Amino acid sequence: MPFQPRKFGSAVSLFHKSDGKQLSGEYSCPKRFWYERTAATGTAAHETIARALSNPEFRERLLRYGDRVNEPALPRSVVKAVFLEEYDREVGRRRVEWYKDADADGDVLDERIDMVHALLTQLHKHVAEVVLVEPAFVAPLGGYWLGGHIDLLYRPRSAPRRLAITDWKTGAAKPHEIELDHSWEAGVYSAAVAQGWFLPRDMVTIGTEAATGHAVASIGEHTVVNASRMLAEREALELACMDIAQDVEAAGVHDAGDAPWRRYGERVYAPGEFPTAIHYVHLADYVPYRKAGTKAVKRREDLDYYGYAQPVAKHKYTAGQQRGPAWLPVAMTEHDLPRLTSRLRAIIGMVRMGRFIEQIGEQCSRCAFRTVCLTSGYVATSGAEHDALERTLRAIPGAADDAADLGTD
Numbered sequence: 001m002p003f004q005p006r007k008f009g010s011a012v013s014l015f016h017k018s019d020g021k022q023l024s025g026e027y028s029c030p031k032r033f034w035y036e037r038t039a040a041t042g043t044a045a046h047e048t049i050a051r052a053l054s055n056p057e058f059r060e061r062l063l064r065y066g067d068r069v070n071e072p073a074l075p076r077s078v079v080k081a082v083f084l085e086e087y088d089r090e091v092g093r094r095r096v097e098w099y100k101d102a103d104a105d106g107d108v109l110d111e112r113i114d115m116v117h118a119l120l121t122q123l124h125k126h127v128a129e130v131v132l133v134e135p136a137f138v139a140p141l142g143g144y145w146l147g148g149h150i151d152l153l154y155r156p157r158s159a160p161r162r163l164a165i166t167d168w169k170t171g172a173a174k175p176h177e178i179e180l181d182h183s184w185e186a187g188v189y190s191a192a193v194a195q196g197w198f199l200p201r202d203m204v205t206i207g208t209e210a211a212t213g214h215a216v217a218s219i220g221e222h223t224v225v226n227a228s229r230m231l232a233e234r235e236a237l238e239l240a241c242m243d244i245a246q247d248v249e250a251a252g253v254h255d256a257g258d259a260p261w262r263r264y265g266e267r268v269y270a271p272g273e274f275p276t277a278i279h280y281v282h283l284a285d286y287v288p289y290r291k292a293g294t295k296a297v298k299r300r301e302d303l304d305y306y307g308y309a310q311p312v313a314k315h316k317y318t319a320g321q322q323r324g325p326a327w328l329p330v331a332m333t334e335h336d337l338p339r340l341t342s343r344l345r346a347i348i349g350m351v352r353m354g355r356f357i358e359q360i361g362e363q364c365s366r367c368a369f370r371t372v373c374l375t376s377g378y379v380a381t382s383g384a385e386h387d388a389l390e391r392t393l394r395a396i397p398g399a400a401d402d403a404a405d406l407g408t409d
């Protein structure tokens, strides 16, 4: 379905945390949001983690033993094999841009495998019970509809009767604490746990289209075909989420709880509580140092991790040590939801008005849309101007295609 700005944030066009980041965040650009509304990428790291945590027997082994026994519960070679399989399956014949040196693919893949291996073997330090792995969700907030996927919904060791959420991040840079505490991720995900509905991933049936080898994802009345298995599955779940949003609207009820309109059955889960803990898991912290050195320690979670009462300028580390605690806490409570609603109202209003403001800057040098964006404005401003330009272009040998592409403001 083509993107319809006026319906953005409604039951038929859900708001995602990635939309918030693209519209209002560091390096955001509303215009790029407009260009990218239909683009997406998958990661083998997320799929490898999801596969490990979705297997009940394996998950039990990770949570009960983790890295506490001499024989690790999960050899790195197993993670590597699964990771490379997921990587091949997701990428297929498509070219992958790692935004590093062209010959550095091996390094990047190795780092990703280190991240996943360390995360899984240390998971037992944080997680008492896995509740849902990468479920899709849909949730109302302030008259709008939120949608998306949470990497992990779990019961934490610190409070095993409560619910907590995490988001796995493979990027290199750690967000500032202020950015974390006011992030779209934390806001949208915690609102979803408090007042939304979750659909487990395995509610989608996955097959393969014989003619193309593409993935075919089916749920309810929806079937989606995509070269990427993950994207097919996500799109199918998104359609099911929109069904639920529309059913809830039709029923005139906006609270989680008993849901007679649950056309997707008893497996739809409505937690109905604000998460007791929210973590941004910075997986790059799990990649061991290659050489010894020193670094400044000043972030709140780093001070706790290294046992300092106050910031230090030179903390010594050795080769092979983990780079940091990885699990970065997000200080958000239910009292932050009104703030989230007000931010949501502002940016959804901007999109519904069709205003996509450019953010020209250094980021444009990496933007896939820079050619069309940075040359925009040279279009006909009236029907007469359009007709005159079209006639001129048709008269120039080889320019007929350009004439067909002409637009008007």
Ligand code: SF4
Residues within 6 Å of the ligand: 029, 030, 031, 032, 035, 358, 359, 360, 361, 363, 364, 367, 368, 369, 370, 371, 373, 374
């Ligand atoms: S080129 Fe720059 S201004 Fe244009 S869409 Fe890309 S990031 Fe935004």
